[in-house]
Amino acid sequence: MLIKVRKSWELKDSDVTAQSLYLNRRQIMAGAGIAIATAALPSLAFGKAYDSAVKTKYGDDETLTSFKDITSYNNFYEFGTDKRDPSRTARALTTKPWSIKVEGECNKPGTYNLEDILKNQTVEERVYRLRCVEAWSMVIPWNGIPMANILSQFEPNSNAKYVQFDTLFRPEEMWGQKRRFLTWPYQEALRMDEAMHPLTLAAIGLYGDTLPKQNGAPIRLVVPWKYGFKSIKSIVAIRFTRRRPKTSWNMMNAREYGFYANVNPAVDHPRWAQDRERRIGDFFKTDTKLFNGYASEVASLYDGMNLRTNY
Amino acid sequence: MKAAVKSALKNKAAKPVVWLVCLTPLTYLVAIGPDGWGANPVEMFNRFLGDWGLRGILLTLCITPLAKITGQPGILRFRRLIGLFAFAYVCLHLSSYVVFDQFFDVAAIWKDIVKRNFITVGMISFVLLVPLAVTSTQGFKRRLGARGWQRLHRLIYVIAMGAVLHNIMMVKANYTEATIHAVILAALLGWRISQSAHRMSISGKQPEISA
Ligand code: HEM
Numbered sequence: 234m235l236i237k238v239r240k241s242w243e244l245k246d247s248d249v250t251a252q253s254l255y256l257n258r259r260q261i262m263a264g265a266g267i268a269i270a271t272a273a274l275p276s277l278a279f280g281k282a283y284d285s286a287v288k289t290k291y292g293d294d295e296t297l298t299s300f301k302d303i304t305s306y307n308n309f310y311e312f313g314t315d316k317r318d319p320s321r322t323a324r325a326l327t328t329k330p331w332s333i334k335v336e337g338e339c340n341k342p343g344t345y346n347l348e349d350i351l352k353n354q355t356v357e358e359r360v361y362r363l364r365c366v367e368a369w370s371m372v373i374p375w376n377g378i379p380m381a382n383i384l385s386q387f388e389p390n391s392n393a394k395y396v397q398f399d400t401l402f403r404p405e406e407m408w409g410q411k412r413r414f415l416t417w418p419y420q421e422a423l424r425m426d427e428a429m430h431p432l433t434l435a436a437i438g439l440y441g442d443t444l445p446k447q448n449g450a451p452i453r454l455v456v457p458w459k460y461g462f463k464s465i466k467s468i469v470a471i472r473f474t475r476r477r478p479k480t481s482w483n484m485m486n487a488r489e490y491g492f493y494a495n496v497n498p499a500v501d502h503p504r505w506a507q508d509r510e511r512r513i514g515d516f517f518k519t520d521t522k523l524f525n526g527y528a529s530e531v532a533s534l535y536d537g538m539n540l541r542t543n544y
Numbered sequence: 545m546k547a548a549v550k551s552a553l554k555n556k557a558a559k560p561v562v563w564l565v566c567l568t569p570l571t572y573l574v575a576i577g578p579d580g581w582g583a584n585p586v587e588m589f590n591r592f593l594g595d596w597g598l599r600g601i602l603l604t605l606c607i608t609p610l611a612k613i614t615g616q617p618g619i620l621r622f623r624r625l626i627g628l629f630a631f632a633y634v635c636l637h638l639s640s641y642v643v644f645d646q647f648f649d650v651a652a653i654w655k656d657i658v659k660r661n662f663i664t665v666g667m668i669s670f671v672l673l674v675p676l677a678v679t680s681t682q683g684f685k686r687r688l689g690a691r692g693w694q695r696l697h698r699l700i701y702v703i704a705m706g707a708v709l710h711n712i713m714m715v716k717a718n719y720t721e722a723t724i725h726a727v728i729l730a731a732l733l734g735w736r737i738s739q740s741a742h743r744m745s746i747s748g749k750q751p752e753i754s755a
Contacts, residue, residue, distance in 0.1 A: 301583075302583035305582065305583060306582060306583035306584060310717060314716075314717055314718035316582075316583075316584075317582060367716075369584060369587075412718075414717040414718055415717060485717065501659075504660055504661075504662060504713075504714070505656075505660060506652065506655065506656070509652075511584070511586065513583050513584060514583075516586075516644075517647065518647075
């Protein structure tokens with residue numbers, strides 16, 4: 234006899250309603266034109282933080298993955314290695330106050346409050362495909378700010394060739410960090426031109442509301458043409474460097490997880506094929522596209538580069 | 545106490561109880577429904593069934609030591625049933641891969657079997673398991689003779705090692721479960737080695753490991 238008890242992380246019907254309301258609003262707003270919000274003054278019209286985020290052209294032809302799936306199927310090893318763990322345990326994380334330490338090759342290093350970094354920035358809505366290295370994918374309506382707008386505040390100098398990001402290290406709240414699944418803190422990095430690319434986003438919300446903790450609150454990177462592990466969550470440090478920084482999965486297994494990690498159907502992971510992916514919610518697999526379908530915008534970043542050896 | 549257990553093992557109801565126990569994981573999988581399967585049911589099914597296939601194999605390997613250590617040979621009566629259930633879970637695991645994951649894409653499946661080491665190892669274990677399931681009946685036991693049958697069924701050690709290796713090889717970062725499986729298998733194999741060493745020292749004969 235199984236008795237169903239709703240766990241606190243499970244969604245109530247009202248949450249699902251919130252999603253359909255959101256979808257309706259998307260259509261209404263698309264017809265009514267563009268509304269503008271700034272991160273410092275989120276609109277309260279619908280009671281959600283980024284209700285009136287600036288709509289963008291991205292992903293208009295895509296079917297969104299459900300809010301429930303986006304928030305209950307997460308690779309965030311700081312909260313456990315089972316993809317359901319983060320939705321169950323990430324609520325332990327304190328996201329206020331939040332500050333980011335900026336270091337390295339820039340004119341304005343220092344420790345900044347997140348609110349100050351976001352002040353006067355325009356929040357956009359970007360519907361992006363997310364392709365995980367494990368061959369599954371989602372379509373997520375992010376709310377965020379182009380990463381270039383964040384990074385340029387710190388005035389990186391001409392020596393800055395790369396930018397490295399650290400996730401928070403706080404084992405009291407992130408129980409997974411008590412185990413050596415990876416080297417902590419989680420670290421990721423991009424080439425400067427990748428980080429400054431208009432597609433690269435600093436996400437602070439999804440589905441029109443504040444970023445859920447299991448999705449990397451309060452601020453995370455989103456690089457839609459790379460495998461998901463590049464899109465580091467809960468960022469507390471930004472470091473501009475001359476040389477290519479170390480990155481967590483690459484340190485763990487360099488043969489399987491490269492620095493570039495560009496989505497590429499022609500280059501298999503040693504343990505599984507990458508030519509197809511399962512879109513969460515679908516039964517049949519979909520063909521994976523080069524650069525996750527963003528080739529027309531980003532392929533020029535890699536002109537002349539061997540994508541097979543620079544995986 | 546010992547006598548009570550002995551008669552309970554002989555009881556008519558014992559077999560249905562073992563059936564029910566063996567069906568528990570599958571019942572659970574069905575009962576939790578779409579909510580419990582989560583965002584990626586294909587992955588969930590495959591992993592769940594693979595885990596219980598391996599655990600079934602390990603459980604089957606527990607029977608002989610358990611019977612010897614507790615002095616309850618009546619337990620041996622259930623070894624075949626538990627072994628066949630293990631085979632059934634492995635078949636479901638393989639089916640979920642063929643049907644749900646690859647949807648009968650023979651070319652993709654073949655590529656996986658030859659290119660992905662962990663799948664190669666899993667496939668070898670599965671192929672070796674088939675003759676054991678087929679010859680598990682009394683009829684085959686008679687036809688093969690006790691010695692021949694036992695020699696064939698010693699393949700289970702290779703299969704179990706292959707299955708544990710397959711499990712270890714598919715891990716991305718968290719080796720906890722795979723390590724637990726490996727430690728259990730090591731203990732079960734260690735027990736058999738110590739038994740045969742013991743027998744050898746008594747009889748002065750070649751080592752002989754019982755299935
Ligand atoms: C004796 C035979 C086998 C046993 C006992 C077995 C057991 C397992 C176990 C314990 C896992 C790990 C599950 C987890 O992480 O929770 C696994 C994973 C897996 N097995 Fe098997 N397996 C066997 C044969 C096969 C065969 C023949 C195939 C396919 C041809 C296969 C395909 C897979 C795949 C694709 C995974 C990875 C699942 C994932 O990464 O999500 N297995 N298996």
